[in-house]
Amino acid sequence: MxxxxxxxxxxxxxxxxxxxxxxxxxxxxxxxxxxxxSNIPVPGIDTVAFTQIFREQQQGSWVYGFLGVYNALSAGNLFDFTIFSLGIMPYISAEIIFQLLTKVVPQLEEIQKEGQSGQRRIRMYSRIATIPICILQAIFTINLLTSKPELAAT
Missing domain, CATH: 1.20.890 (cAMP-dependent Protein Kinase, Chain A)
Structure with a gap:
């Protein structure tokens, strides 16, 4: 026994x-x-003003409702705007992109049909693609925030 x-x-x-x-x-x-x-704020942003603006605007607009969902997916780091605010979203985006590309690009479809080794290669490609996606998302986020002068740290 x-x-x-x-x-x-x-x-x-x-x-x-x-x-x-x-x-x-x-x-x-x-x-x-x-x-x-997740506890290190991004330099140059007044995090108190940032959090207050998003909390006030969250009720009225679908954009802020979407950002609320994004905040939940980033483990609450978006509204705190820490250096890890993007969370796993760039990786999820890369995975979705490569899942769609395997249906459209014949070479990727052939790689996917190779079995386990093909799946590993597709996952490797999506992990590599995560880095530029992360950089792009960070640039867009910074541009969005710098367009609001009330968020600048004093």
Missing amino acids: DKVHGPSEMFANLFKIPELRKKALFTLLILAVYRFG
């Missing part, structure tokens, strides 16, 4: 296996970096 392990025993066993320990510690490190970056 197998012994039933409790959550504390399973957690302790996690650190006994070197490969699992390495992956768990890496995950914890990434989470710590993300949480740290």
Whole structure:
């Protein structure tokens, strides 16, 4: 009869296996970096005014309603406007773009039909595309914010 392990025993066993320990510690490190970056405001923006403007405007316009959904997808970092405000949205955008491109571009469709190796290549392409998408989204966000003089930090 197998012994039933409790959550504390399973957690302790996690650190006994070197490969699992390495992956768990890496995950914890990434989470710590993300949480740290989520508390660093973007320089040059008055974050109090920024938050106040979005909270006031949120009820009246569909644009601000959309930004509310975007804020939820960025783990609440958009309205706080931290250095990690974009969250996972650039990656999601890249994944959607490549899913659509595999239906339109014959070469990508052939790569996708190669099975697991093709899927890995498509995922790699979408991860690479995440970087320019992130840069573009950051530029558009900065342009939007600099067009409002009331948001400039004093």
